Amino acid sequence: MYRALARRDPAYEGVFLTGVKTTGIFCRPTCKAKKPLPQNVEFFPNATEALHGGYRPCRLCRPMDGTKPVPPLVEKLRRAAEAAPDGRVTDKDLVAMGVEPTTARRQFKAYHGMTFHAYQRARRMGLALRDVKSGKPVIEAQLDRGYESTSGFREAFARVFGAPPRGAQDAACLLARRLETPLGTMLALADDAGLRLLEFVDRRGLERELVGLRRRLKCAIVPGSHALLDQIATELSEYFAGRRMQFTVRLAPVGSDFQLRVWAELRRIEPGRSRSYAEMAARLGIPKGPRAVGRANGSNMLAIVIPCHRVINADGSLCGYAGGLWRKQRLLEHERKHGPA
Incomplete structure (x- = not known):
């Protein structure tokens, strides 16, 4: 989206709006104002979310105006x-x-x-x-x-x-940050315990996941800054640039004992490699449990860093991925290209 903003690409009109942190305004992708630096912008899907972000509409490009x-x-x-x-x-x-x-x-x-x-x-x-x-x-x-x-x-x-x-002041809150990646915008949530969620914002069931986290952790979710959010932003950038395949950010996944076991096993799959659900179940000591593994796989809320995208069907075909099969394919291709030989 930043590249589209820099090019003033009219194809992105109606797709996103840009909030400029230094001026407090939000603009169309085609705004003719001087382009802000990448670290000074955040993106919104519509004017209401931009307003909720504390921005006012630009008087030059008039992002709330029709034709x-x-x-x-x-x-x-x-x-x-x-x-x-x-x-x-x-x-x-x-x-x-x-x-x-x-x-x-x-x-x-x-x-x-x-x-x-x-x-x-x-x-x-x-x-x-x-x-x-x-x-x-x-x-x-x-x-x-x-x-x-x-x-x-x-x-x-x-x-x-x-x-x-x-709840926006108390310690019992998850801090949220939107991260832009080559495969789309992601939402990251973290507290002092670790990274709690990393999902593509168009993931099926994301709203349900947020409600569940609020309920289980008894906390609010508010936009904010945290060292772990800075770290995952840096590591994701390095990952997509092909300079990193392993993540070191501290994780604090929320799930049952069984889900945590499955997610730990997922992290043992090397970049550039893949496993079937049956192989996962065998390694976990439950050879008759591929479906249970599949359900736990689908419940993972830490996309990419807990690599559920590395699990495929026994015949080598791709199977369900809440972020979209096209993303799963792109992630696997990226890791085969940049992962260990």
Whole structure:
């Protein structure tokens, strides 16, 4: 996606939006503004997620606009929301601006497909998360973003981020980071115990995995920084460049005793090699258990670093991979090319 951004490739219009950390804005892939450095960008699938990330739309490329010109009233509303200290524009404020609230809501929704209130809520919540992550007391973040009710703020925050705002400060949380790879965006989650999850964001069942991790570890999942996330980002980059085939990042997989045994055996498969489910079951001392091994294989939440992609059918054909068979094939080809002779 960064290469598409650098080329201003129109083929990626509608595929992703780019958040620029240094300016706090999000842009289309074809934006004509000066291109940011790779470490200063993050990518989003749509405008709502970019707003939840705390970004505002770029005024040059207008990423929330369709092909038709933006109505003057819609532009006026967006500017008002950005200028408001707490990001909140009430109906009373609209009347003071000479704008009829019903007309404003109708035009905004007709143009953007989301209500003006939804736009404001998404932006305010994104800014609130940034406040809490930076160490600001929750009550200050609440008041600064225009929430008079503590319970209302907690409920709104939890709806968006899956946890109340206090969870963004407490130690009991998993820190999340999106990682860009040649095979697509991945999501990494880590805490001090180790890397808990590494999955392609379009993986089937990813949302279910996140809910399960939150429940089992009794924690929140929030965007953040951690040394282990930096390490896996570096090691993945080296892996895809062909300079590394073994990962050293500390892992802390969450699973049953049997699943942990299967995953440990997966890590013994050398890069460039593969095994069948029957071979895996035999090595684990359960020759009649290929199906159980297959289920444990499919439950692995640490893609690539616990190499479930190295398990294939007995006849050598590829079999199920939640990240997509095309990725499994690419990973195996990559490891055969760069793995040990």
